[in-house]
Amino acid sequence: MSTSTETIEQLATREYKYGFETEIETDQFAPGLDEDVVRRLSATKGEPEWLLEFRLKAFRVWQKMTAPTWHNLKIEPIDYQAISYYSAPKKKPELKSLDEVDPEVRRTFEKLGIPIEEQKALAGVAVDAVFDSVSVATTFREKLAELGIIFCSFSEAVKEHPDLVRQYLGSVVPYTDNFFASLNSAVFSDGSFIYLPRGVRCPMELSTYFRINAKNTGQFERTLIVADEGASVSYLEGCTAPMRDENQLHAAVVELVALDGSTIKYSTIQNWYPGDANGKGGIYNFVTKRGKAMANAKITWTQVETGSAITWKYPSCILVGDNSIGEFYSVATTNNWQQADTGTKMIHLGKNTRSTIVSKGISAGFGQNTYRGEVRVGKNAHNARNYSQCDSLLIGDRCGAHTFPYLEIKNTSAKVEHEASTSKIGEDQIFYCRQRGIPTEDAVNMIVSGFCKEVFRELPMEFAVEAQKLLSISLEGSVG
Amino acid sequence: MLLEIKDLRVKAEDKEILKGLNLSVNAGEVHAVMGPNGSGKSTLARVLAGHPGYEVTGGSITFDGKDLLELEPEERACEGVFMAFQYPVEIAGINNTYFLKAAVNAVRKYHGKSDLDAVEFMQLLRAKAKLLEMDQAMLGRSVNEGFSGGEKKRNEIFQMAMLEPRLGVLDETDSGLDIDALKIVSNGVNALRTPDRAMIVVTHYQRLLNYIVPDVVHVLTGGRIVRSGGRELALELEEKGYGWIEAETAGARG
Numbered sequence: 001m002s003t004s005t006e007t008i009e010q011l012a013t014r015e016y017k018y019g020f021e022t023e024i025e026t027d028q029f030a031p032g033l034d035e036d037v038v039r040r041l042s043a044t045k046g047e048p049e050w051l052l053e054f055r056l057k058a059f060r061v062w063q064k065m066t067a068p069t070w071h072n073l074k075i076e077p078i079d080y081q082a083i084s085y086y087s088a089p090k091k092k093p094e095l096k097s098l099d100e101v102d103p104e105v106r107r108t109f110e111k112l113g114i115p116i117e118e119q120k121a122l123a124g125v126a127v128d129a130v131f132d133s134v135s136v137a138t139t140f141r142e143k144l145a146e147l148g149i150i151f152c153s154f155s156e157a158v159k160e161h162p163d164l165v166r167q168y169l170g171s172v173v174p175y176t177d178n179f180f181a182s183l184n185s186a187v188f189s190d191g192s193f194i195y196l197p198r199g200v201r202c203p204m205e206l207s208t209y210f211r212i213n214a215k216n217t218g219q220f221e222r223t224l225i226v227a228d229e230g231a232s233v234s235y236l237e238g239c240t241a242p243m244r245d246e247n248q249l250h251a252a253v254v255e256l257v258a259l260d261g262s263t264i265k266y267s268t269i270q271n272w273y274p275g276d277a278n279g280k281g282g283i284y285n286f287v288t289k290r291g292k293a294m295a296n297a298k299i300t301w302t303q304v305e306t307g308s309a310i311t312w313k314y315p316s317c318i319l320v321g322d323n324s325i326g327e328f329y330s331v332a333t334t335n336n337w338q339q340a341d342t343g344t345k346m347i348h349l350g351k352n353t354r355s356t357i358v359s360k361g362i363s364a365g366f367g368q369n370t371y372r373g374e375v376r377v378g379k380n381a382h383n384a385r386n387y388s389q390c391d392s393l394l395i396g397d398r399c400g401a402h403t404f405p406y407l408e409i410k411n412t413s414a415k416v417e418h419e420a421s422t423s424k425i426g427e428d429q430i431f432y433c434r435q436r437g438i439p440t441e442d443a444v445n446m447i448v449s450g451f452c453k454e455v456f457r458e459l460p461m462e463f464a465v466e467a468q469k470l471l472s473i474s475l476e477g478s479v480g
Numbered sequence: 481m482l483l484e485i486k487d488l489r490v491k492a493e494d495k496e497i498l499k500g501l502n503l504s505v506n507a508g509e510v511h512a513v514m515g516p517n518g519s520g521k522s523t524l525a526r527v528l529a530g531h532p533g534y535e536v537t538g539g540s541i542t543f544d545g546k547d548l549l550e551l552e553p554e555e556r557a558c559e560g561v562f563m564a565f566q567y568p569v570e571i572a573g574i575n576n577t578y579f580l581k582a583a584v585n586a587v588r589k590y591h592g593k594s595d596l597d598a599v600e601f602m603q604l605l606r607a608k609a610k611l612l613e614m615d616q617a618m619l620g621r622s623v624n625e626g627f628s629g630g631e632k633k634r635n636e637i638f639q640m641a642m643l644e645p646r647l648g649v650l651d652e653t654d655s656g657l658d659i660d661a662l663k664i665v666s667n668g669v670n671a672l673r674t675p676d677r678a679m680i681v682v683t684h685y686q687r688l689l690n691y692i693v694p695d696v697v698h699v700l701t702g703g704r705i706v707r708s709g710g711r712e713l714a715l716e717l718e719e720k721g722y723g724w725i726e727a728e729t730a731g732a733r734g
Contacts, residue, residue: 427532432569435529436583436639437557437590446582450573450622 029086035059038186041086045155050166058175058185065179071341072370072402073310078284083249085187085220144202149233150195151206154222157193164195168226172255172292172318180251180312181288188222188253196231196262205460207236221252227262227297234265234460248273249284250308256291258299260321264291265300267459269467272307279337279366282309289313295321295350302458304467305332305340314372316345319353319381326355329455331467334367334399343373343404348384348414357388360452363399374406377414384414392422393451395444482507482544482678483647489538490520490527497523499703500539505647508675512689512714513682515700516722521682522566524700525651528680529563530556544646557583558590560646564636564653571623576635577605579623580642587643608641612668630661637668648672648679654688666691686718701726 029037038059042052067078144151150161157165175185196202227233250272258264266289275282285308291299301315317326328344346355361369369392377384392401403420425447433443449456456464483505490498497520505511515521527534528541530553541548548556571579584604585595596604609616614634624632633653640648650669654662669679669692681692689697689711697713698705701722706729707713717725 426569429569429571431529431531431553432565432571433583434553435557435563435565436579436643437554437586438582439554439586442582442586446574446579447571450571453573 027087029084031084032081033083033085033187037085041187041189044086045158047158048162050162051158051169054170054175055186055188058182059187061176062179062182062186065182067179071312072368072372072404073312073339073341075284075310078249080183086189147200147203148197149200149202150193152193154188154191154193154224157224161193161195164226165193165224168224168255168257170255172257172290173253173288178288180286181253184220184222184251184253184288188220191221191223191252192225192235193223194225194233194235196227196233198228199230200228201231202233205234205236207238219248219250219252221254223252223254224257225255225264225266226257227259227264229259230261231259232263232265234267236267236269236460238269238271248282249286251286252288254287254289254315256289256299258291258293258297258324260294261296262294263298263300265302265460266291266315268301268303268305270303270305270307270311273309274307274336274338275309277336277365279309282338283307284309285311285313287311287313287315289315290318290345291316291326292318292320293324293326296323297321298325298327300327300329300458301344302329302455303331303342304452304455304459305330305342308340309338311338311340311342313342314344316347317355318347318349319355319384320349321353322350323352324350325353327458328355328357328359328373329458330358331360331362331452331455332369332371333362334364334369336365336367338365339368339370341370341372343371345374345376346386348375348377348381348386351380351382352384353381354385355387357386357390358454359388359390360455361390361392361401362395362448362451363392363401364395365399367399368402369400370402370404372404372406374408375416376408377411377416379410381411382413384411384416386414386416388416388418389454390418390420391451392420393448394422394424481505481542483680484542485539486542487539488524488527488541489536490523491535491537492523492533496537497534497703498527501700501704503698503705505678505680507646507678509695510673510679510681510692512692512694512697513680513700513705514684514686514697514714514717516726517684519701520703521684521700522651525563525566525649525680525682528556528561528647528649529553554586555590557643557645558587561649562640562643562645562647563649563651564633564640566652566655568624568627568632568636570625570627572625574623575620576623577619580605580619580639583639584642604642608638611671612638612641613664614638629656630658630664633657633661633665634668637665637672641668641672644677646677648677650679650681650683652682652684654683654685662688663691686714689714699725701729 035056038055039052042055173181175182194206225235256264256266270285272283272285273281293299299317303315305311311332315328319326326346330342332340332342334340343359344357346357348355357373359371361371363369371390373388375386375388388405390403394401401422405418407416409416425444429447430440430443433446434440456467459467481504485501485503488498488501489496501524513521513524523534527536530551536549543559543561546559551559581601588595605619609619618631618635624635627635653665657665666688681688681694694711697709697711699707707725
């Protein structure tokens, strides 16, 4: 009986395929963090005074904070003075097309199997590639510009659209929000900025590939998406990082502002280096993602979290406006010694607000997977509805799955449902598949794929394909 | 000879279950293996399929000239050994059609053939569904999920039709079926009887054999086949129960 368990575990503990480093000249700060570093960072980026003030306020707040301990994670203490807070490719060319991108950078993308050119040609996806901290390639800008859509790096947005950035930066995740968000607010490097004017539907999926590269460099992305009234956009974020031993800190902040009647769909595939089979190395991924939905607006978070040594992440929705909708679809896998504490918060403030939570946790090896979710219904949120479903799948008997649902209901007309299940990939399921001629590896992929189906179908097509690849899943292609 | 089992000895969790079982099956034949509860009938079926929960401690199984015990479960399946499960397993989120396509193509790959494309596959699926009077709606549902007992068993027979095995092993396919479901399942099995396909029908009750008429009936008790005969043996068992055979066998041994 043990043979097939072993095979399943071998599958689950396959080595990280994207472990390589790119040699590229970088312009990097010495490790350490104080007010001077914040000022220097802001000056290097040529930022206006108001943004430096924002950073400094955040830094001062952060200095008085301590890292959270309420999570179900074991984290070695992080030495924030041992981290370099700025790194940028030295050549900083003004790019008109992808052909001008540093060939070394492009080779990196190609190794990852995401040749930007091909994506540009085939998928019709506008890609804003973040390489380390500074954007090096931006495409489809003109086409988007015709519609009045702004899609650029955060740094560029600060220069070219300062009023918009100033209006919305920190409006959903204030600089005082939490330890990692405050750190990000003080030292954020770059990220994406999207603005959709009133009534505009973005005609293509917008996508960014992040990649942490230079050694010892924490990367602190800052992303801000604003959909004006009646606008809609689907944004894809995918990541992978090179293999190395030191833990790398990653603390991003994503803010979504969905004004009246607008729709924002934010999809993530996170595949950063998870550490080796003994739990050495790997990315620390502490992310604050939150969206604010005004009347009749809708925000959908979809995430497939397969990487990182530690994931601490709760994409949330504040349903401010009446009839607004929040959705969270998540697949989180933990193998070897990976740990994930992830989930969502749905905060119902408006009337007739609705939220849906579907969380699928897969644990293998010694992996620990925690779902932590909060549904809060405010006293004025008449007829609020929530449906939560949290399923865990265990592979082997040394991993763990934990579920912490929190409910805070202050309005008696609210309806809140919660379903949870835990199952094991059974020997009998594997044997059944094998008896039909399907090898163990394919059988595991198939069972996992079936388990994640409700989440995968929320992903945009090309991402769904990538997600399935990531989980080594044979495609579920036929009649539904 | 399609299948030859010689002196098969099998243990599960340190308990010996099969104690020197012999059985020979020719292509085209249907053999019924009957016996009281706990006699080792289902063990025989699962060992043929290569279930990892059993340890073969002695004897041999030759299938179409090959040493079956050397093969992994999926290799056995690809060689043409099919087992209809007594308790078919549910696989959430994977629809029946997709599962069947994966299985059919896995078997084709084993034999060096290319995958059936979507059109070819659907043609095969429809033809077999018609043969077995399968409801098309069932094919779009997740594998066995929320199926009634009868639907699960029908689905097993349908899978057998799709995979076209050389040997079908039906493990207590009649258990938990009402008479209508039993008829439907039996009709399906009968439709799949061919001169080059053999079947082993494992059952506790004679009832099934009214619908699937066997060429040979074996009585398995105490881990061995103690008597073989024609269909009349099954009727005799129906009338007298298993006690007398067990008593006779014990007497012969003692």
